[in-house]
Amino acid sequence: MCGALGIHPSGYYAWLKQPISYRQQQDKRLIPSIKQFWLESGGHYGYRNIYLxxxxxxxxxxxxxxLRLMRxxxxxxxxxxKTPKGYYSGVPDIKTANQLQREFDVEKPNQWWVSDITYIHTH
Incomplete structure (x- = not known):
C-alpha cells in the first residue's frame, strides 16, 4: 500500500501512532452536548439554534x-x-360540505361557529 501511495512505511506507522489532536478531542467533547440540545428541541433545531x-x-x-459536527x-x-411540495395531478382532496353557503346573517347568537385551524401543526 505504501508503494502505491508513494510514501515511506515509517511515515505510515508514525501516522498510526500519532495521538489524537486537540481539535478532535474538543469535537468529541462537543458532540454529546450538540446531541443533547438537539434532542431537547425535539429534533426541530438546526445548527444556528444549537449554536445559540x-x-x-x-x-x-x-x-x-x-454545522460540521451535526452533519x-x-x-x-x-x-x-415549509417542505417543498411536489406537483401532483389527480383527484382533489375530499372536503366537507359548506353548510353556511356564505349566508353569515343569523337569527340568534350561537347558531353558527366558524374557526380557522390552519396554524395547528398536524402530522
Missing part, C-alpha cells in the same frame, strides 16, 4: 463547527410546513 444554545450554556465553539453525526432540523 451552546453559547448560552457557555460552551465556546463556532457556528460552522456546529457528521447525521443530525438535521425537522422542517415544518
Amino acid at each position: 444554545d451552546l453559547k448560552e450554556a457557555r460552551i465556546n465553539c463556532g457556528r460552522d463547527r456546529v 457528521e453525526a447525521g443530525l438535521k432540523a425537522q422542517r415544518g410546513y
Whole structure:
C-alpha cells in the first residue's frame, strides 16, 4: 500500500501512532452536548439554534463547527410546513360540505361557529 501511495512505511506507522489532536478531542467533547440540545428541541433545531444554545450554556465553539459536527453525526432540523411540495395531478382532496353557503346573517347568537385551524401543526 505504501508503494502505491508513494510514501515511506515509517511515515505510515508514525501516522498510526500519532495521538489524537486537540481539535478532535474538543469535537468529541462537543458532540454529546450538540446531541443533547438537539434532542431537547425535539429534533426541530438546526445548527444556528444549537449554536445559540451552546453559547448560552457557555460552551465556546463556532457556528460552522456546529454545522460540521451535526452533519457528521447525521443530525438535521425537522422542517415544518415549509417542505417543498411536489406537483401532483389527480383527484382533489375530499372536503366537507359548506353548510353556511356564505349566508353569515343569523337569527340568534350561537347558531353558527366558524374557526380557522390552519396554524395547528398536524402530522
